[in-house]
Amino acid sequence: MTQWHARDQQYLMNTYNRLPIAISHARGNTLYDTEGNEYLDLFTGLAVNVLGHTHPAVMEELNRQGGSFLHISNKFLNPPAIRLAERLVKHSIDGKVFFGNSGAEATESAIKLVHKWTQEQGEGKRGFVVMKKSFHGRTLGAVRLTRQPGVYQDYPQPDLPVFEVEPNQPEELRRVCEQENPAAILAEPILGSGGVQPLDTSYLQEMARLCREQGRLLLMDEIQTGIGRTGTLFAYQHAGLQPDLILFAKGVGGGLPLGGIIAGRKLADLFHPGDHGTTFAPSPLSAALGNAVLDVLLEQGGLEEGQKNADYLWNHLRRLQKYLPDAIGEIRGRGMMIGIDTFLTPAQAKQLQLDLLQDGVLVDIAQQTVIRLLPPLTLTPDESDRFADRLERRLKQTFS
Numbered sequence: 001m002t003q004w005h006a007r008d009q010q011y012l013m014n015t016y017n018r019l020p021i022a023i024s025h026a027r028g029n030t031l032y033d034t035e036g037n038e039y040l041d042l043f044t045g046l047a048v049n050v051l052g053h054t055h056p057a058v059m060e061e062l063n064r065q066g067g068s069f070l071h072i073s074n075k076f077l078n079p080p081a082i083r084l085a086e087r088l089v090k091h092s093i094d095g096k097v098f099f100g101n102s103g104a105e106a107t108e109s110a111i112k113l114v115h116k117w118t119q120e121q122g123e124g125k126r127g128f129v130v131m132k133k134s135f136h137g138r139t140l141g142a143v144r145l146t147r148q149p150g151v152y153q154d155y156p157q158p159d160l161p162v163f164e165v166e167p168n169q170p171e172e173l174r175r176v177c178e179q180e181n182p183a184a185i186l187a188e189p190i191l192g193s194g195g196v197q198p199l200d201t202s203y204l205q206e207m208a209r210l211c212r213e214q215g216r217l218l219l220m221d222e223i224q225t226g227i228g229r230t231g232t233l234f235a236y237q238h239a240g241l242q243p244d245l246i247l248f249a250k251g252v253g254g255g256l257p258l259g260g261i262i263a264g265r266k267l268a269d270l271f272h273p274g275d276h277g278t279t280f281a282p283s284p285l286s287a288a289l290g291n292a293v294l295d296v297l298l299e300q301g302g303l304e305e306g307q308k309n310a311d312y313l314w315n316h317l318r319r320l321q322k323y324l325p326d327a328i329g330e331i332r333g334r335g336m337m338i339g340i341d342t343f344l345t346p347a348q349a350k351q352l353q354l355d356l357l358q359d360g361v362l363v364d365i366a367q368q369t370v371i372r373l374l375p376p377l378t379l380t381p382d383e384s385d386r387f388a389d390r391l392e393r394r395l396k397q398t399f400s
């Protein structure tokens with residue numbers, strides 16, 4: 001570990017506070033470090049490894065597609081990507097897909113597409129409404145829609161008006177729409193980096209109503225919430241909406257870089273050759289692994305299985321909350337996206353994360369004092385038991 005730590009500091013730019021472990025390999029829901037320690041992975045590479053690590057369906061596709069071809073460029077038809085796009089559309093909104101390599105690229109694509117719509121059909125509408133504490137990425141365009149205190153936002157800004165509203169305040173949303181005449185409303189159904197804050201179903205429906213009646217575009221950022229994490233393929237589906245555009249990434253490439261947008265009928269045919277593109281995406285290998293993930297989720301009962309595993313974990317956490325009311329506040333989220341509000345100080349929360357790591361459990365901390373869990377859908381009851389046991393012991397220690 002120490003040698004990797006020193007070399008990391010010397011050769012990699014200082015853009016992340018890394019945990020002091022170097023991973024050697026992973027199997028299922030367990031990470032192994034170079035010192036021989038094991039960790040139960042409740043972070044899944046930030047919601048990427050939906051089925052944990054080395055899932056047989058994903059490994060089989062990795063070998064099959066990996067042995068066929070890795071990259072061909074956008075000058076040719078790309079069967080794995082066509083198949084993935086078709087499945088994403090059939091399980092969400094009627095429209096077309098554009099693929100990029102990451103979440104931020106999905107946001108950039110959405111900004112460009114909405115901009116083009118604004119110019120051609122916007123009738124004077126301009127800009128985006130975003131939620132306070134939203135996260136939509138770190139490239140220059142994406143960072144302008146992001147509302148996180150820790151994200152450096154002070155860049156030269158092109159002409160893109162952004163209007164920030166408090167989540168779950170329909171009055172304010174109505175007022176901003178009336179006063180500012182925005183082209184689009186963009187929201188995460190559950191704000192992830194914002195501390196796992198779900199938007200109320202009624203609020204999402206009000207958003208959809210405003211967009212429908214006032215001719216604005218409804219954009220759902222499903223980069224963290226999508227690909228089965230909340231029990232449906234996309235989280236907006238719980239609210240019975242029809243967004244005009246869906247952003248996806250993280251879990252969609254089965255562990256490899258892939259992201260993009262699903263554009264509904266209003267937007268699907270706006271881009272023409274030359275308007276937008278990228279060299280690598282859609283990587284045939286990422287798309288093939290994404291198809292393997294969808295096989296499991298949609299055709300082999302993976303969504304239902306994930307929901308069962310999530311229910312088990314939630315029951316545990318609710319019991320723990322009743323038992324330790326001085327340590328645990330609200331528990332928020334849905335399915336395998338969970339925020340446990342604690343009464344820890346930021347320093348204590350950081351220490352709890354390190355203590356749990358020592359106990360062999362990897363969790364994330366969001367908004368300084370919220371334990372954020374992004375477990376694999378394959379988390380077994382045994383693994384939930386182990387986590388709940390370690391968490392209980394550590395919280396009792398801290399609050400005794």
Ligand SMILES: *Cc1c(COP(=O)(O)O)cnc(C)c1O
Nearest residue numbers: 102103104135136137221223224
């Ligand atoms: C992670 C994330 C992004 C950015 O994705 P990257 O792949 O890191 O660029 C955007 N929106 C949400 C909701 C995310 O969770």
